[in-house]
Amino acid sequence: MTSDNKQSPIRVDWSGIGERYTDAEIDYVATLMKTTQSTFTQGGLQTEFEKAFSEFTGANYSFAVNSCTSALELAATICELKTGDEVVIPNHTYCASAIPFGRTGATLVWADCDAKSWVVSAETIAKKLTSKTKVIVVVHLYGLACDMQAIMALAKEKNLIVVEDCAQALGAMSHGQQVGTFGDFGCYSFHTHKNITTLGEGGALTVKNKEHAALLPGLRHNGHQPFSGPRDRYWVPAMVNVDQTPIEGIWPFNYCMGEVQCGLATQLLKRVHAISAKRKERAERFKAALSDYPELVFQVQPENQQSVFHLLPARYDGSKTGKTNHDFIDRIFTHYGIKAIVQYYPLNRYPLFEKFGFGHADCPNTDFLFDNMISFPFHSWMPEDQFSYMLASVKNTLNDLRG
Amino acid sequence: MTSDNKQSPIRVDWSGIGERYTDAEIDYVATLMKTTQSTFTQGGLQTEFEKAFSEFTGANYSFAVNSCTSALELAATICELKTGDEVVIPNHTYCASAIPFGRTGATLVWADCDAKSWVVSAETIAKKLTSKTKVIVVVHLYGLACDMQAIMALAKEKNLIVVEDCAQALGAMSHGQQVGTFGDFGCYSFHTHKNITTLGEGGALTVKNKEHAALLPGLRHNGHQPFSGPRDRYWVPAMVNVDQTPIEGIWPFNYCMGEVQCGLATQLLKRVHAISAKRKERAERFKAALSDYPELVFQVQPENQQSVFHLLPARYDGSKTGKTNHDFIDRIFTHYGIKAIVQYYPLNRYPLFEKFGFGHADCPNTDFLFDNMISFPFHSWMPEDQFSYMLASVKNTLNDLRG
Numbered sequence: 001m002t003s004d005n006k007q008s009p010i011r012v013d014w015s016g017i018g019e020r021y022t023d024a025e026i027d028y029v030a031t032l033m034k035t036t037q038s039t040f041t042q043g044g045l046q047t048e049f050e051k052a053f054s055e056f057t058g059a060n061y062s063f064a065v066n067s068c069t070s071a072l073e074l075a076a077t078i079c080e081l082k083t084g085d086e087v088v089i090p091n092h093t094y095c096a097s098a099i100p101f102g103r104t105g106a107t108l109v110w111a112d113c114d115a116k117s118w119v120v121s122a123e124t125i126a127k128k129l130t131s132k133t134k135v136i137v138v139v140h141l142y143g144l145a146c147d148m149q150a151i152m153a154l155a156k157e158k159n160l161i162v163v164e165d166c167a168q169a170l171g172a173m174s175h176g177q178q179v180g181t182f183g184d185f186g187c188y189s190f191h192t193h194k195n196i197t198t199l200g201e202g203g204a205l206t207v208k209n210k211e212h213a214a215l216l217p218g219l220r221h222n223g224h225q226p227f228s229g230p231r232d233r234y235w236v237p238a239m240v241n242v243d244q245t246p247i248e249g250i251w252p253f254n255y256c257m258g259e260v261q262c263g264l265a266t267q268l269l270k271r272v273h274a275i276s277a278k279r280k281e282r283a284e285r286f287k288a289a290l291s292d293y294p295e296l297v298f299q300v301q302p303e304n305q306q307s308v309f310h311l312l313p314a315r316y317d318g319s320k321t322g323k324t325n326h327d328f329i330d331r332i333f334t335h336y337g338i339k340a341i342v343q344y345y346p347l348n349r350y351p352l353f354e355k356f357g358f359g360h361a362d363c364p365n366t367d368f369l370f371d372n373m374i375s376f377p378f379h380s381w382m383p384e385d386q387f388s389y390m391l392a393s394v395k396n397t398l399n400d401l402r403g
Numbered sequence: 404m405t406s407d408n409k410q411s412p413i414r415v416d417w418s419g420i421g422e423r424y425t426d427a428e429i430d431y432v433a434t435l436m437k438t439t440q441s442t443f444t445q446g447g448l449q450t451e452f453e454k455a456f457s458e459f460t461g462a463n464y465s466f467a468v469n470s471c472t473s474a475l476e477l478a479a480t481i482c483e484l485k486t487g488d489e490v491v492i493p494n495h496t497y498c499a500s501a502i503p504f505g506r507t508g509a510t511l512v513w514a515d516c517d518a519k520s521w522v523v524s525a526e527t528i529a530k531k532l533t534s535k536t537k538v539i540v541v542v543h544l545y546g547l548a549c550d551m552q553a554i555m556a557l558a559k560e561k562n563l564i565v566v567e568d569c570a571q572a573l574g575a576m577s578h579g580q581q582v583g584t585f586g587d588f589g590c591y592s593f594h595t596h597k598n599i600t601t602l603g604e605g606g607a608l609t610v611k612n613k614e615h616a617a618l619l620p621g622l623r624h625n626g627h628q629p630f631s632g633p634r635d636r637y638w639v640p641a642m643v644n645v646d647q648t649p650i651e652g653i654w655p656f657n658y659c660m661g662e663v664q665c666g667l668a669t670q671l672l673k674r675v676h677a678i679s680a681k682r683k684e685r686a687e688r689f690k691a692a693l694s695d696y697p698e699l700v701f702q703v704q705p706e707n708q709q710s711v712f713h714l715l716p717a718r719y720d721g722s723k724t725g726k727t728n729h730d731f732i733d734r735i736f737t738h739y740g741i742k743a744i745v746q747y748y749p750l751n752r753y754p755l756f757e758k759f760g761f762g763h764a765d766c767p768n769t770d771f772l773f774d775n776m777i778s779f780p781f782h783s784w785m786p787e788d789q790f791s792y793m794l795a796s797v798k799n800t801l802n803d804l805r806g
């Protein structure tokens with residue numbers, strides 16, 4: 001960093017918290033802590049949340065889990081992948097989209113993002129399919145829904161399992177239907193960064209098929225299963241049964257989310273669309289205000305694909321100025337105290353994936369996007385004066401770089 | 404169940420909640436929800452909790468995790484078990500003690516519990532050791548510390564890794580030293596049933612060796628690692644690094660516990676010893692009041708081995724009455740409305756372990772204990788009048804069964 005970096009106080013920083021709690025939500029948690037009688041996990045609030053989540057998303061079956069990673073682990077497990085099977089997955093995403101599929105022993109095949117929407121499409125996925133492809137992982141990145149009609153048509157034609165990573169896209173719609181309800185599995189995050197958060201960690205898994213759904217309670221909670229048939233005495237032969245799922249060779253997990261978090265999630269669901277609307281208004285105001293600056297290229301939202309605007313990424317086009325995204329990030333940080341960042345290092349570039357043999361990707365759009373990426377702080381509770389200052393500073397920085 | 408069962412209202416039931424929250428703890432959570440600025444996970448409250456947990460237990464290194472199962476998964480992973488390796492583990496324990504070790508592909512070898520203390524001992528473990536044994540899992544069941552001096556001497560002699568499952572035994576001491584700090588790993592639970600709970604789910608892992616501790620932050624959080632060496636710019640090459648641990652072939656996990664739960668855990672640690680003291684007073688009162696009834700045999704606490712009295716189990720000795728624990732449980736339920744249960748079905752009897760080939764155990768003490776087991780409701784916040792009623796009803800039931 002340049003020396004004046006140290007002198008510049010940070011005026012607009014990232015918050016790890018996407019959205020704050022209302023007083024009513026805080027009171028609700030306090031009341032649960034005080035009055036809950038029966039259990040703080042695997043109880044009625046989980047059931048209530050799962051019902052509310054299915055109603056909200058339109059999913060057939062919903063399950064609370066402790067993180068979106070765990071939702072992806074469960075989905076990857078049920079896919080019954082074997083060594084040699086291929087999983088097509090974008091390399092422009094957070095690492096947790098891919099890790100659970102890597103753990104199965106399957107081969108990760110990186111799909112490029114679309115040049116304009118920055119998410120995968122039926123076209124970019126189709127290029128990577130082989131006779132070994134068994135699963136495609138679709139990531140609705142930055143909150144933007146992928147075109148699920150086209151992707152599901154491809155999956156049907158090729159008989160592929162579809163896992164939707166909706167970590168950033170709760171409530172986003174593709175062709176009027178919520179993401180996470182097209183594919184076989186939908187994986188959602190309530191991590192602290194997300195549009196809603198269950199005290200920092202949490203998630204949900206939606207499932208299309210009854211047969212898959214039947215596996216979930218046991219897989220999620222240490223193999224606990226109902227006893228088959230009626231029992232005369234509640235303690236015979238034991239209080240609970242612990243059994244394998246019908247998937248051979250699979251040990252169960254413990255991915256439960258506690259009752260307080262489940263209860264809070266149910267409350268937060270009521271605000272998801274309002275939060276998205278606020279984010280949308282700001283994102284559109286930002287883009288409109290910068291429409292005279294072709295140096296900043298934003299994620300294009302195709303017709304019929306909604307976004308919940310989880311993040312505010314841009315690509316710096318230096319073709320006229322001769323400058324780069326690095327010049328921009330450096331200048332806005334050191335001169336204006338705004339911490340812009342880059343996001344979603346192509347997964348194949350990380351040592352983790354390189355060491356497992358997945359270091360190669362033929363994904364030019366991903367490389368071009370990342371290598372020119374600027375992502376702006378965008379938590380929904382950022383004070384309006386900070387947001388306005390950021391917007392003005394972006395303009396100033398763009399002007400500075402024009403020289 | 405007998406027909407009068409249906410007429411008897413339950414007067415003393417199990418609560419899934421081991422201990423309730425104080426108003427101060429509830430206020431603390433509400434304040435965190437309102438005022439936390441930077442992040443709700445992987446922040447300063449996690450660091451503070453881990454420091455407090457090391458100070459409380461005397462452990463070298465502590466890590467917050469989302470459950471004790473996750474702590475055991477991490478420990479099992481770091482053990483680097485391979486097919487053919489043997490793990491000696493009690494079959495008298497909760498299934499999560501064993502599942503993570505089963506997942507590694509190692510062979511589970513069941514150790515018997517001691518006939519009197521109902522936990523494993525150096526003697527019961529020694530009987531199961533072979534040249535293939537690599538790890539021993541020690542479970543401080545019901546809150547009672549195993550004799551860790553003797554077990555560690557055995558482990559040292561045979562060069563074995565020791566994992567302590569302290570899910571039920573936070574704060575218990577063996578020879579004046581806290582459990583979880585003798586072995587290579589200590590695994591703790593803050594699940595809703597436990598003496599303290601972090602909103603229903605949560606846990607901690609303690610680690611003895613620096614080399615193991617260095618693996619934990621990355622293994623716990625999707626492989627996030629510091630970049631090696633200084634970086635000129637905070638965003639180059641990316642915001643975070645994602646790498647493998649030095650353990651070949653291991654994909655990282657996501658086992659984080661959120662900041663609110665970490666903060667709450669730090670508060671609850673201040674009350675652990677007071678909670679244990681209250682449990683101890685009640686358990687001892689219960690046992691003393693029933694000292695004239697040799698039909699009820701309690702867990703014997705050997706010299707130098709403390710208990711934190713997580714549960715109140717007993718064995719029914721029907722040698723004089725000709726009755727069984729089933730007669731007792733049935734009668735106290737139907738006549739007095741008290742829900743006694745049985746606990747810790749020998750793991751080898753569960754279909755899960757049978758199907759993986761671990762259906763056989765030569766553990767006569769475990770079989771004898773379980774087949775005569777009665778466990779009484781024992782949450783620490785049970786009202787005194789309920790506790791007194793339960794104690795009187797136990798006496799009445801024992802008298803009834805004497806006929």
